[in-house]
Amino acid sequence: MTGAAVFRTEMCAMDGEAVVTVTGEIDLTTSPFLHVALEDALVSRPHYLEVDFHARDLL
Template sequence: MADCEDVTNTPPDANLTDTMTTSFADHDGVTVLTVTGEVDLATAPALETAIDAALDADPAGLVVDLAAVSFLASAGMAALVAAYQRAGDKTTIALVADGPATSRQLKMTALDQVFALHTTLDAALASFRAG
């Protein structure tokens, strides 16, 4: 996987508010997948594809940074659950989510009990360093 890769998913009939982008970065062996925009039924498949690409590299840790996500629909949460199931014991997944667009939904659906939930990327990365 490249050090930083950008992927944009914009359906042909979408307006600019339907855009979701993802990018990868490596932080001392932890893969960070940064997601920006709206994660809904139209864009969730692109999120799944990005997560699968990250997991294909078998990282010890994966942080999905949702801090710049403005809308997280159930399809996006389903993509996160599928990632958790696929990762199994090989890769620990942590989420960065703060605010009503992301953390509220994750807490209401008890996904904060499945994933380590952090308010900042620095906090998520620190959790991997702490072991």
């Protein structure tokens, strides 16, 4: 292991907006979890969806 940050997502939804923050390494192993997080964010049918990749290691 190279010390890469653990992959995780956080979602915050308020007033018709949703923000999904992605932390850690995105690869073939973690991309399905990102997909699920984005689908979960869209359940509430937000007018605006932001995906924050500032804390990610690899895309």
